[in-house]
Amino acid sequence: MGSLTEVVAVVAALGGVGGLVSLVSVRATRRHILAQTEVADAQAADVLTGAALRLVEPLAARVAQLEELVETLTRTLEHEREVSQQRITGLVADVASRDATIEQLRTRRTD
Secondary structure, eight states: OHHHHHHHHHHHHHTTHHHHHHHHHHHHHHHHHHHHHHHHHHHHHHHHHHHHHHHHHHHHHHHHHHHHHHHHHHHHHHHHHHHHHHHHHHHHHHHHHHHHHHHHHHHHHHO
C-alpha cells in the first residue's frame, strides 16, 4: 500500500484534483510517446528492408548470370576434354601403328 500512499501524497502536493489530472495526463502522454516510438521503429525497419531488397535484387540477377556462365563453361570444358581424350587416343594408336611398322621394317632388313 506504500505506493498508494505515495500517489496520494503526490496528488496532495500537486494541488489535489489538478495534480491527479496531471498524473493521468503524464501516463497517457507516456503511452502515446511509446506507441509513436514503436511506429517509428516499424517504419524504419520497413525503410531498411526496402533498401536491402533494392541492393540485393541486382546482385541476385548477377549471381544468376554468373551461374549460367559457369554452367556453359563447364559444358564446354567437358566437351573439350572429351575431344582431347579422343585425339590423344587416336595419336597413341597412330604411334603404336607406326612403331609396329618400324618394327616390321627392321625385321625385314635383318631377314
